[in-house]
Amino acid sequence: SQQGEEDPQALSIQEGENATMNCSYKTSINNLQWYRQNSGRGLVHLILIRSNEREKHSGRLRVTLDTSKKSSSLLITASRAADTASYFCATAYNDMRFGAGTRLTVKP
């Protein structure tokens, strides 16, 4: 199985600030995915970065991948209250295991 571990466990910021979350993993990967979970809902896929990519952007999201360090980061720029959610990383499509996630709170 392949499991990502996110940190920090919790992050609280003001609206407009940037939020950075990190993910570490242990095995070699083909890709890494980030998911968001709003309270009371299922996970929603945000962005995927392939092992041969170092950085990827999607709107206010920026993901980096360092395969030598087996780590990834998710940056949310100009955060909004609606970004309040838990964020998870995952490193396999099928036998996918999740870490505890990062609980992000964006205060208005």
Next chain:
Amino acid sequence: DAGVIQSPRHEVTEMGQEVTLRCKPISGHDYLFWYRQTMMRGLELLIYFNNNVPIDDSGMPEDRFSAKMPNASFSTLKIQPSEPRDSAVYFCASTTGNQPQHFGDGTRLSIL
């Protein structure tokens, strides 16, 4: 696309009762996953199917838990007998090929 549909959304039952959770994956998806989420243990993969066949059930906690996928459009997760420690949110997800998983909104299960 209707997305992954789970039912019921909420279930409250007494200890010892049989509980059946249902999932309809996205049409055309050939992988289906069952997860359990609690505050203490986070999001755990219980079992997953490929083309209706169980591939890995190592996450199923006990023999009280069973899952079936009789056809490509339906799966059940059954707990018999249920216990208070089974209280959790149970998610179903589906995917195909090398695509991200699509999650349902979960079933919030409370065992009294």
